[in-house]
Amino acid sequence: MSMLSTTAVASHSARNDCWIIVHGKVYDVTDFLDEHPGGSKIILKYAGKDATEAYEPIHPPNAIIDNLPLEKHIGTVDPSTVVKVVKQLTEEEKRRQALLANRPSLDEIINLHDFEAVAKVVLPDKAWAYYSSASDDEITIRENRAAFQRVWFRPRVLRDVSVVDWSTTILGQKSSLPVYISATALGKLGHPDGELNLTRAAAKHNVIQMIPTLASCSFDEILDAAQPGQPLFLQLYVNRDRSITKKYVQHAEKRGVKGLFITVDAPQLGRREKDMRMKFVDDGAGAKVQENMKVKKDEGVARAISSFIDPSLCWDDIPWFRSITKMPIILKGVATPEDALLAYDAGVQGIVLSNHGGRQLDTSRSGLENLIDIVAALKTRGPWPNPKFSVFVDGGVRRASDVLKALALGATAVGIGRGFLYAFCAYGQEGVEKAFRILGDEFEMNMRLLGARTLKELTPDMVDASALHSHVGLTPNDNLYSSVYQPLRTAQFKDGAKL
Numbered sequence: 001m002s003m004l005s006t007t008a009v010a011s012h013s014a015r016n017d018c019w020i021i022v023h024g025k026v027y028d029v030t031d032f033l034d035e036h037p038g039g040s041k042i043i044l045k046y047a048g049k050d051a052t053e054a055y056e057p058i059h060p061p062n063a064i065i066d067n068l069p070l071e072k073h074i075g076t077v078d079p080s081t082v083v084k085v086v087k088q089l090t091e092e093e094k095r096r097q098a099l100l101a102n103r104p105s106l107d108e109i110i111n112l113h114d115f116e117a118v119a120k121v122v123l124p125d126k127a128w129a130y131y132s133s134a135s136d137d138e139i140t141i142r143e144n145r146a147a148f149q150r151v152w153f154r155p156r157v158l159r160d161v162s163v164v165d166w167s168t169t170i171l172g173q174k175s176s177l178p179v180y181i182s183a184t185a186l187g188k189l190g191h192p193d194g195e196l197n198l199t200r201a202a203a204k205h206n207v208i209q210m211i212p213t214l215a216s217c218s219f220d221e222i223l224d225a226a227q228p229g230q231p232l233f234l235q236l237y238v239n240r241d242r243s244i245t246k247k248y249v250q251h252a253e254k255r256g257v258k259g260l261f262i263t264v265d266a267p268q269l270g271r272r273e274k275d276m277r278m279k280f281v282d283d284g285a286g287a288k289v290q291e292n293m294k295v296k297k298d299e300g301v302a303r304a305i306s307s308f309i310d311p312s313l314c315w316d317d318i319p320w321f322r323s324i325t326k327m328p329i330i331l332k333g334v335a336t337p338e339d340a341l342l343a344y345d346a347g348v349q350g351i352v353l354s355n356h357g358g359r360q361l362d363t364s365r366s367g368l369e370n371l372i373d374i375v376a377a378l379k380t381r382g383p384w385p386n387p388k389f390s391v392f393v394d395g396g397v398r399r400a401s402d403v404l405k406a407l408a409l410g411a412t413a414v415g416i417g418r419g420f421l422y423a424f425c426a427y428g429q430e431g432v433e434k435a436f437r438i439l440g441d442e443f444e445m446n447m448r449l450l451g452a453r454t455l456k457e458l459t460p461d462m463v464d465a466s467a468l469h470s471h472v473g474l475t476p477n478d479n480l481y482s483s484v485y486q487p488l489r490t491a492q493f494k495d496g497a498k499l
Helices: 006-010 030-035 052-058 063-067 091-101 112-122 125-132 139-149 196-205 219-225 242-254 273-278 300-304 315-324 337-345 367-381 400-408 418-450 479-484
Strands: 002-004 017-022 025-028 073-077 168-170 173-175 179-181 208-211 232-236 259-263 329-334 350-353 390-394 413-416
Touching: 002 006, 006 017, 017 030, 017 052, 091 112, 112 125, 112 418, 112 479, 125 273, 125 418, 139 367, 139 400, 196 208, 196 219, 196 418, 208 219, 219 232, 219 242, 232 242, 242 315, 315 329, 329 337, 337 350, 337 367, 350 367, 367 390, 367 400, 400 413, 400 418, 413 418
Parallel strands: 002 073, 179 208, 179 413, 208 232, 232 259, 259 329, 329 350, 350 390, 390 413
Antiparallel strands: 017 025, 025 073, 168 173
16 A cells, blocks of 8 residues: 555545545545445545544444455555644534533432433534434333333332342353443444443443444454453344355454344334434535535434445344354344244344334334233243243333343343443443442342342232333323433524524
8 A cells, every 4th residue: 555645635535536534544435425324425525635533433443444445445644744733622612621521520420310411411412412312203212211110119028138139140141230231333422432431341340241333443442442251242233245244243253252132123224303403404514526416414323324234134044143153142122922932933042122222113112011921922932031042121221120120020131221321421431330330239229128139039029010001191200311301303493593
């Protein structure tokens, strides 16, 4: 590869001759413009320039390397020709820095809702919109939370609860909590270290992290940050090119990943309107070559990173996955007893009752509500609990009491995604560690008050789930959640005028 000056790169700034710089390397993206999932406009804005700052938060480091043919890898930028520009902070950036400096101290954070409240204030608007958004009318994301309030405890008393133990084993891996870190994408939108905050905190507290396919950090970067023997799972979006998927899965297994969670509820990503509306906010005049272009601006970050996902994925593919890996295979996104039984019969090792954090099919039921019917169906296949088949639940979990309700109703363990994401957005690695400690304190208190000394002592008769299927009722308002939730808005007039 040749060494090029920035002046030489700048001469390739036309739509029919477009080079960009990413991490000091020069790439010819001319033929890729119309294929880019996020559209050509964002690339053309950086035609002939360094695009690293825009590229890094929403792409894994190796994305451009893997997606461009080698002949499009032009060379390396000559460092002596790079003019270092002192970036002037915008008023918005100055405001955010001031807010970060005035955050509540970690000592003042006493629950997972607090992390979300801080993250909402300190995150850039685009990051908050991407992380917090859900599909359509956002009914399901709210239902995920509300479902837990419709399950009531039936505590047992006069049991010796001087010692309680909430540790467990998940897919054969020891965990200090009956909770794993569920996959959430694009961590660097919220913190420069992205998913590495989770990896480092999980190592210190013996919690299992699920690595997202769409992480901002590369897979190997995350594995390199892990401690020897640290258990990690992998969330997989299946690529249209199955050879890429096979290579990725087998590389993960070689590097010691202990479980493969295949996302099955996303043949197409849902319409996440908060995220989509952010694309209407033009972040600059753009490059000259963009003038008079027809640009579809309402796709949002989610669509920009997900065009590779294969919508043809089906039950017939499960034997192929079983043939390419010895890792336990879990299907993430199961929502009905019928599909739970198909998964069991297909020979996988478990399922996640998930609706993708409310980001896919709106008005789909919560994983907690589905748990009752699915456990009943699985009991028809043999003894329960089944040591060879795990049932996980995610969506809306903010308290240890939520986890205990799911475990009592038959879940093996529970995934928390946004709760830990907001913790590092607000406070980095220390925030995630504090979140683990908060949950630990809650587990200790709740298990004592419930009369369960170990997780095995959690039984269905310790909860009253009779109201779970009633979607309209006199459930007390969840004030903490409601104070953070940002309602959807309709299209806005320009210049501040209101509809």
